[in-house]
Amino acid sequence: MVQSVKQKTIKNEVTLKGVGLHTGQEVTMTFKPAPVNNGFTFVRVDLEGHPIIEADANYVVNTQRGTNLEKNAVKIQTSEHVLAACIGCDVDNIIIELNASEPPIMDGSSKYFVEALEQAEVVEQEAERKVYVVKEVISYTDEATGSEILVMPCETYQVTAMVDFGTKVLGTQNATMKNISEFKKEIADARTFSFLHELESLLNNGLIKGGDLNNAIVYVDKEISTETMENLRTAFGKDNISVKPNGILDNLTLHYPNEAARHKLLDVVGDLALVGTRIQGKVIANKPGHFVNTQFAKKLAKIIKIEQRNQVPCYDLNQEPLMDIHKIMAMLPHRPPFLLVDKIFELTEQHVVGLKNVTMNEPFFVGHFPNAPVMPGVLIVEAMAQTGGILVLSTVPDPENYLTYFMKIDNVKFKHKVLPGDTLIFKCDLISPIRRGICHMQANAYANGKLVAEAELMAQIAKKN
Structure with missing residues (x-):
């Protein structure tokens, strides 16, 4: 836990x-x-x-x-x-x-x-x-x-x-x-540390230009030639360099064995x-x-x-919702047949969870593959946006006086078909804090225990004229 x-x-x-x-x-x-x-x-x-x-x-x-x-x-x-x-x-x-x-x-x-x-x-x-x-x-x-x-x-x-x-x-x-x-x-x-053979290679290739014997432990794993000793003295600006009994170059003391x-x-x-x-x-x-x-x-x-x-959110769909359709309509300007959210189960400063029951009576099934009904992907995105609209409108004292407009939709993916009889759950999480009425959120839609759609949505609320 x-x-x-x-x-x-x-x-x-x-x-x-x-x-x-x-x-x-x-x-x-x-x-x-x-x-x-x-x-x-x-x-x-x-x-x-x-x-x-x-x-x-x-x-x-x-x-x-x-x-x-x-x-x-x-x-x-x-x-x-x-x-x-x-x-x-x-x-x-x-x-x-x-x-x-x-x-x-x-x-x-x-x-x-x-x-x-x-x-x-x-x-x-x-x-x-x-x-x-x-x-x-x-x-x-x-x-x-x-x-x-x-x-x-x-x-x-x-x-x-x-x-x-x-x-x-x-x-x-x-x-x-x-x-x-x-x-x-x-x-x-x-x-950090290095072995002498690595140090020679690094110096020869013009690397570790900022190195000195105070910011790297050097383990001496080979005999040091006079030429190498001279190169090390020059590289580190030292008058003298020696190997201590514990095999470490110069006078660095280990903090731990x-x-x-x-x-x-x-x-x-x-x-x-x-x-x-x-x-x-x-x-x-x-x-x-x-x-x-x-x-x-x-x-x-x-x-x-x-x-x-x-990760599909688990909710008791029989529990009393935080907002029923009447409370949703009091906040959102949308109306049937374009109101696509039936219930709100959770609402915090950071996220919102909503639900839609998809039935064969939906008006869009009349023309959208009537013999093989599939909920249009754009309407799933719209339903996620309406759920997110509840989140952003909850930040103003008079939501009934505002409208919500899309600013941007990114990274939309549709994973599975949504059919009549499915129950859609929408979860929208803020990507960044709401500022000046602008809401940037990650929206996911789930049905039948699977992720069916996802998108990054950006919307802005504006006062009605």
Whole structure:
């Protein structure tokens, strides 16, 4: 059972400055409050029009040395540490403004982002948080590497990361987070790491321009030649570089013996933020990496979308309705034969649920395939819109003095036929808050235990002349 929890954002803006790990660019990043159902969105304020890139697994284009997003040729690089901090601070909605493609690397962990979000003060919002409750094991395996990630039913969101690097200096490690409340103290300060052989390749290819020995742990897994030592001194601007007895380059001290596994866990949390929905389940990641993490996120997001779309609301159709036909007619300007809603069962600030009994006596069956009657799809959309009209008209004290007009219809899909004898249930949920009488909603129609139609509707109410 999911406990009802309100969505959260931050109260104040907060800004951090630093350099991007791979680009070496100076970057300013600002966390800003966001409205309900916004999720995590990146904004490139250095580009014309300030393009927005949502933190969505479908925008992942590259997972080499980080999780990189791209939408309409606009890029966000190395997004995972920032997103992990947002999840770890229990934030649902936030705008992340950047004046470059890559967030600042800081010390290679999520620590400074967590501190900034706490400084900005996390606050509750009106809408309820949407949580996907895992009911069966869902998994993804990368055959090439043997990496596997799965999620199983659990009462909370838990993550276990198991890593095996096959080297003497860094072998098998595990890390577990049993509740997201542990993130700040146990996971957030675990820094990114690299092996010496990877570091040489990255330097030779002009990457990690913003790296220094304070924002990445470097494990020395091979003998260091004099030439390599000189290149490292030059790259990091150090007079001297040495290898400590624990096999770590220079003077960095580990925060934890299993800091590498904790950082991999941090990456899993950040990458799974791209699912777009909070998860109630236990994630087990064996040899995780950005590729397998994000492929799993895409798979999970798709499963969640299908389940949510096909989730038929259950209502006792014999119960006393919230609004009968008389109350509906007192609010809506429509009249028979064009009034297509018979009852309203639920009405909140965020959604409305209505019903229509489809009978053979409907006037449209006279001309619409009279020998094989099917309810016209456009009238199903109209019926959903009328149900949504109840939602938007409920925001004014005198609904009888208003009319409702369509502004836009998007992503209309018809799944199944609606026939005489069917009972249609309509559910309309706000996509964004109602402003200036404009209502943007996701509308679904169900019959016979199935989703029969769906659409994004935008309408506006206006006073009668």
